[in-house]
Amino acid sequence: MRKVYLDYSATTPVKQEVLNEMIPYFTEKFGNPSSLYEIGAEAKEAITKAREQVAQLIGAKSQEVIFTSCGSESDNWALTSAAHWKKAKGNHIITTKIEHHAILHTCQALEKEGFEVTYLNVTPEGRIDLKELKDAITDRTILISIMMVNNEMGAIQPIKEAAAMAKERGILFHTDAVQAGGNVPIDVEELQVDMLSLSAHKIYGPKGIGAMYIRKGVALPPFLHGGAQEMKRRAGTENVPYIVGFGKAAEIARLQLSEHMERLSRLRDYFIAQVQERIPYVDVNGGMEHRHPGNANLAFNFIEGESLLLLLDYNGISISTGSACSSKSLEPSHVLSALGVPVEKIHGSLRFSIGDFTTKEDLDYTVECLVKIVEKLRALSPVSAEKGWN
Amino acid sequence: MAMYNDKVMDLFMNPHNVGEIEDADGVGTYGSPVCGDMMKISLKVNDGVITDAKFKTFGCGSAIASSSMATEMIIGKTLEEALKITNKDVLEELGGLPGPKIHCSVLSEQAIKAAIYDYAQKHNLTLEGLKDYDPNASEEDHHDAFEDGEDE
Numbered sequence: 001m002r003k004v005y006l007d008y009s010a011t012t013p014v015k016q017e018v019l020n021e022m023i024p025y026f027t028e029k030f031g032n033p034s035s036l037y038e039i040g041a042e043a044k045e046a047i048t049k050a051r052e053q054v055a056q057l058i059g060a061k062s063q064e065v066i067f068t069s070c071g072s073e074s075d076n077w078a079l080t081s082a083a084h085w086k087k088a089k090g091n092h093i094i095t096t097k098i099e100h101h102a103i104l105h106t107c108q109a110l111e112k113e114g115f116e117v118t119y120l121n122v123t124p125e126g127r128i129d130l131k132e133l134k135d136a137i138t139d140r141t142i143l144i145s146i147m148m149v150n151n152e153m154g155a156i157q158p159i160k161e162a163a164a165m166a167k168e169r170g171i172l173f174h175t176d177a178v179q180a181g182g183n184v185p186i187d188v189e190e191l192q193v194d195m196l197s198l199s200a201h202k203i204y205g206p207k208g209i210g211a212m213y214i215r216k217g218v219a220l221p222p223f224l225h226g227g228a229q230e231m232k233r234r235a236g237t238e239n240v241p242y243i244v245g246f247g248k249a250a251e252i253a254r255l256q257l258s259e260h261m262e263r264l265s266r267l268r269d270y271f272i273a274q275v276q277e278r279i280p281y282v283d284v285n286g287g288m289e290h291r292h293p294g295n296a297n298l299a300f301n302f303i304e305g306e307s308l309l310l311l312l313d314y315n316g317i318s319i320s321t322g323s324a325c326s327s328k329s330l331e332p333s334h335v336l337s338a339l340g341v342p343v344e345k346i347h348g349s350l351r352f353s354i355g356d357f358t359t360k361e362d363l364d365y366t367v368e369c370l371v372k373i374v375e376k377l378r379a380l381s382p383v384s385a386e387k388g389w390n
Numbered sequence: 391m392a393m394y395n396d397k398v399m400d401l402f403m404n405p406h407n408v409g410e411i412e413d414a415d416g417v418g419t420y421g422s423p424v425c426g427d428m429m430k431i432s433l434k435v436n437d438g439v440i441t442d443a444k445f446k447t448f449g450c451g452s453a454i455a456s457s458s459m460a461t462e463m464i465i466g467k468t469l470e471e472a473l474k475i476t477n478k479d480v481l482e483e484l485g486g487l488p489g490p491k492i493h494c495s496v497l498s499e500q501a502i503k504a505a506i507y508d509y510a511q512k513h514n515l516t517l518e519g520l521k522d523y524d525p526n527a528s529e530e531d532h533h534d535a536f537e538d539g540e541d542e
Binding site for chain 2: 305
C-alpha cells in the first residue's frame with residue numbers, strides 16, 4: 001500500500017546526508033568534548049562547527065547558540081530562568097493563547113509560583129493584535145514570549161514588531177521558533193529577540209536535540225547545573241552525534257530555504273484547491289497570508305476528525321487532528337478554539353503538513369482517499385448541510 | 391491503528407445497521423457535534439419487541455463501533471430487555487475500548503433510552519427501565535464522568 005506522510009509539523013525524517021554526518025560520532029569519533037586528548041578535541045571541533053551552522057540559520061553569532069535536549073527544554077529554560085532572574089523587577093509575563101504546551105504548561109507552573117500571565121488573543125487568521133500586546137504591558141512585565149510560527153495552523157506572528165515593543169520597555173523577549181526554523185526566514189539581528197527556541201527534528205535532523213539562541217549580553221541563568229559545557233550555560237555531556245546532525249540539517253535548511261518554501265507552498269495551495277474543489281463544506285482554518293508554507297488545516301464539516309484520521313491511516317496516510325477525541329484529555333484544540341473556530345468544526349479539523357519528501361502524487365492520492373472517506377463518514381453522520389448541525 | 395482492537399476496528403470500518411428507518415416507531419438522539427459525538431437511533435417495535443434498529447453517528451471510531459454494536463444487541467430484545475443494556479455490556483461485547491474512549495459507549499446506551507422513551511411517550515407506555523430516565527439530563531454529563539488524562 002502507498003504510504004503518505006503528511007505530518008511534517010509533528011516530526012520529519014532524518015535526511016540521509018544528515019545521518020551520514022552523524023554516524024562516525026557514535027563509533028570512531030566517540031570522544032567526550034571535555035577531554036583534552038585527540039578524540040575529545042575532535043568532538044569539540046565538531047560541536048563548534050555545528051554551532052556555527054545553527055547560528056547561520058538564524059543570523060546569530062556562534063557563541064549565542066546553546067544546544068539543549070529539545071525545543072521543549074529550550075522553552076522551559078527561557079521562561080523559567082528569565083522569570084526567576086527578573087523577579088525583583090516584576091512578576092508579569094505575556095504570552096499567547098496559541099502557544100505550544102511547552103510554553104503554556106511552563107506558564108501555568110510559574111502561575112503556581114505567584115507569577116501573573118496574560119494570554120493574548122488571536123484573530124481568526126491566527127495572529128496577535130499588536131495593540132492588545134501594547135496594552136497588556138505594565139511596569140511589572142518582565143518577559144514576553146510569542147511563538148514565531150504556530151504548529152497547528154501555521155500562522156506567522158509579527159515577531160519583529162512585538163520584540164521592538166518589549167525592547168522599548170526593557171522587557172525580555174522570547175520566541176518559540178521550533179516550527180519556524182527552516183520553514184520561514186529567521187534573522188535574529190532583524191527581529192531583535194533576546195531568546196529563541198529551535199528543534200532539530202522539525203528540520204530533518206534527529207529527535208532529542210534542540211537549541212536556544214541567547215542574545216549576547218543577556219545573562220540568562222542556566223537551567224541545568226553540573227558542568228562547564230556549552231560555555232557554562234547548559235550542563236551535561238554534549239550529545240555530539242545529534243549536535244552534528246542538527247548542524248548539518250540547519251546548513252541544508254539554510255541553503256535550500258527559498259526553494260523549500262516555494263515548493264511547499266505550491267504543493268500546499270494545490271492540495272487545498274483540490275480538496276475544496278472535490279469535497280463540499282471544507283473550510284480552511286486560519287489565514288493564508290502569514291502562514292507556514294507547508295501547513296493546511298482544514299475543517300471537514302459534519303464529521304469527526306478521529307474517524308477521518310483512522311480511515312486515512314487505514315489508507316496509509318499519516319496526518320493530525322484537532323479533534324478532542326484524538327487527544328487523551330478529550331479537550332478540543334486550544335489553538336483552533338482561540339481562532340474562534342466553532343467546537344463542532346474543530347472536532348472535524350485535520351492538519352496536513354507538507355514537507356520536503358511530499359510529492360504531487362502523494363497529494364493526489366490523499367485527495368482521492370479523502371473524497372471517499374468523507375463521503376462514507378457523511379453518510380454515517382446524523383448532521384449535514386441539509387439538516388443542519390443539530 | 392493499534393489503539394483499537396480488531397473487533398472495534400472492523401465495526402468502525404464496516405458498521406452494521408446504518409441509516410434511518412423511515413416509518414420508525416421510536417426515534418432518539420443523544421449528544422451533539424459540539425460535545426464531539428452524537429448518535430441518532432430509530433426503532434421498529436412489534437409487540438413490545440425491537441424488530442429493527444438503525445443509527446447515524448457523528449463521532450470517533452469508538453463511537454461508531456459502539457453504535458453498531460449497540461443496535462445489534464437490541465434487535466430481537468423486548469423494550470425492557472433493551473433498557474437493561476448498559477454501556478458496560480456494549481464495552482464487553484466490543485472487547486474493551488481505550489480508557490479515554492469509554493465514554494463513547496455511554497452514547498449508545500443513552501441514545502437507545504431516548505428512542506425507547508420516545509416510543510413509550512407515543513404509546514402511553516410505562517416501562518420499568520425508564521423509571522429513572524430524565525430526557526432533559528445534560529448531554530455533557532457523559533464526558534464528565536471520566537477523569538481527564540494528559541494533554542500531549
